[in-house]
Amino acid sequence: MEAQNSNTSLFMQSGVPGLDTILAGGLTRDRLYLVEGEPGTGKTTLALQFLNEGVRRGESVLYITLAETSVELRAVALSHGWDMAGIHVEEIIPDPTILDPDQQYTIFHPSEIELGTTTQRILAAIDQFKPARVVLDSLSELQLLAENALRYRRQVLALKQYLASRNCTTIFLDDRTALSTDLQVRSVAHGVITLELLDQAYGSERRRLRVVKYRGIAFHGGAHDYKIMRGGLLVYPRLVAAHTRVTGERRQLSSGVPELDTLLGGGLEEGMSTLISGPPGTGKSTLAAQFVHAATMRGEHCAMFLFEEARNNMLNRCSNLGLDLGQAIDGGRLTIQQIDPAELAPGQFSQAVVDAVERGAKVVVIDSLNGYLNAVPDERFLTTYLHELLTYLGQRGVVTLVVGVQQGMIGTGLTTAVDASYIADNVIMLRYFEAEGEVRQAISVFKKRGSAHERTIRRFHIHGDGIVVGPVLKGFHGILTGVPTYDARGNGPAETAVA
Numbered sequence: 121m122e123a124q125n126s127n128t129s130l131f132m133q134s135g136v137p138g139l140d141t142i143l144a145g146g147l148t149r150d151r152l153y154l155v156e157g158e159p160g161t162g163k164t165t166l167a168l169q170f171l172n173e174g175v176r177r178g179e180s181v182l183y184i185t186l187a188e189t190s191v192e193l194r195a196v197a198l199s200h201g202w203d204m205a206g207i208h209v210e211e212i213i214p215d216p217t218i219l220d221p222d223q224q225y226t227i228f229h230p231s232e233i234e235l236g237t238t239t240q241r242i243l244a245a246i247d248q249f250k251p252a253r254v255v256l257d258s259l260s261e262l263q264l265l266a267e268n269a270l271r272y273r274r275q276v277l278a279l280k281q282y283l284a285s286r287n288c289t290t291i292f293l294d295d296r297t298a299l300s301t302d303l304q305v306r307s308v309a310h311g312v313i314t315l316e317l318l319d320q321a322y323g324s325e326r327r328r329l330r331v332v333k334y335r336g337i338a339f340h341g342g343a344h345d346y347k348i349m350r351g352g353l354l355v356y357p358r359l360v361a362a363h364t365r366v367t368g369e370r371r372q373l374s375s376g377v378p379e380l381d382t383l384l385g386g387g388l389e390e391g392m393s394t395l396i397s398g399p400p401g402t403g404k405s406t407l408a409a410q411f412v413h414a415a416t417m418r419g420e421h422c423a424m425f426l427f428e429e430a431r432n433n434m435l436n437r438c439s440n441l442g443l444d445l446g447q448a449i450d451g452g453r454l455t456i457q458q459i460d461p462a463e464l465a466p467g468q469f470s471q472a473v474v475d476a477v478e479r480g481a482k483v484v485v486i487d488s489l490n491g492y493l494n495a496v497p498d499e500r501f502l503t504t505y506l507h508e509l510l511t512y513l514g515q516r517g518v519v520t521l522v523v524g525v526q527q528g529m530i531g532t533g534l535t536t537a538v539d540a541s542y543i544a545d546n547v548i549m550l551r552y553f554e555a556e557g558e559v560r561q562a563i564s565v566f567k568k569r570g571s572a573h574e575r576t577i578r579r580f581h582i583h584g585d586g587i588v589v590g591p592v593l594k595g596f597h598g599i600l601t602g603v604p605t606y607d608a609r610g611n612g613p614a615e616t617a618v619a
Contacts, residue, residue: 562593
């Protein structure tokens with residue numbers, strides 16, 4: 121569908137970071153929009169951001185409140201570090217004399233008088249300030265005053281026509297607290313934005329934004345995560361890999377360990393994702409850090425996202441192995457972000473990865489897949505989230521390393537939290553095995569799409585000087601089971617040379 125607002129003079133910015141991206145450019149001017157959501161979802165904050173953007177652009181803006189007082193609005197603004205300078209506030213709330221029995225109506229129903237008075241004050245405020253942007257808070261009050269659906273719809277339609285004739289771009293807020301759920305305004309409004317608050321069994325609540333309707337605009341559909349922070353709403357548009365297709369030549373990047381590169385058929389190709397899988401303690405994170413260290417030594421930018429290990433612990437551990445990542449951080453070639461899964465929305469993490477790539481990261485590490493699983497509220501969709509993210513990174517020519525922790529230590533019953541092997545382009549397997557009374561480690565490449573690779577199993581060892589990939593374990597059978605046997609007719613346990 122052709123976007124209606126391809127001409128920037130026909131739409132205005134919302135003032136909410138990320139929302140204009142979802143709206144395919146912004147809000148079409150001189151139209152009526154409905155922002156709906158239960159109390160606490162951030163409707164008032166969004167409305168104030170919308171008006172503050174107008175003030176910043178030198179426009180006249182008006183906030184018509186039917187429930188909250190100007191003092192309460194200023195308190196909300198102050199909590200975000202804003203002042204209300206430039207925002208005209210029109211309070212249309214019941215007069216305290218309504219509590220006086222002598223002042224109550226006896227012939228006419230109160231709603232008949234109050235609705236007419238409310239409408240007159242709304243129109244008078246618009247005529248006085250001649251605003252380009254208007255917020256009406258909230259429709260629940262109008263619905264209660266109208267009492268029936270027909271009267272309510274006619275009132276909203278009349279306001280819509282009047283505001284359009286005055287060149288106003290208007291947002292109606294609806295907190296859904298009226299006596300009945302009414303969809304009348306959805307059919308009248310040019311666009312409908314829904315804010316949702318999702319309770320979680322553990323951790324902070326999750327908030328999602330949906331554009332239910334936007335006439336004539338090819339908006340970005342689906343659920344988009346958002347946060348309410350000091351400074352207002354911050355929306356994280358849902359990642360769609362198909363929107364970011366980039367083609368080009370793909371280089372092969374070295375790990376910095378010649379034997380490992382030989383095992384990998386020369387290294388890892390740009391635009392390919394690699395799953396490093398194995399039981400705890402086999403060196404998966406260290407192996408990922410080795411690729412990062414080699415890339416930063418070549419002057420390339422990298423980003424690491426840690427779900428489990430503390431940032432400082434990881435840096436100290438790598439430093440003890442001769443992988444000094446501190447210099448890369450100081451030089452701006454490496455960013456390391458520690459993620460708290462309980463406080464993270466999936467869209468927020470995806471946006472953090474996208475931002476790192478936009479800053480030039482050519483190698484991205486996600487450590488680990490298990491932590492990423494905990495960051496997604498519904499694990500049924502983990503594979504979809506991961507597929508979109510890895511596809512996006514692949515299309516941008518990024519080398520992606522995903523650490524996957526297997527449950528168990530030795531044997532054939534090792535399992536992962538999710539089967540990501542078919543999503544990843546490459547799979548590197550690390551295993552423990554028992555030999556001659558010693559627990560040892562082995563490395564093999566199970567899958568590689570970018571180039572040919574060795575089908576062998578090699579000894580894998582980590583010591584003070586870093587990673588050592590030894591010769592092929594020729595004399596053993598059953599290494600993948602964890603309890604191999606030695607065949608004396610073979611070439612012998614060549615790996616003893618690097619033990």
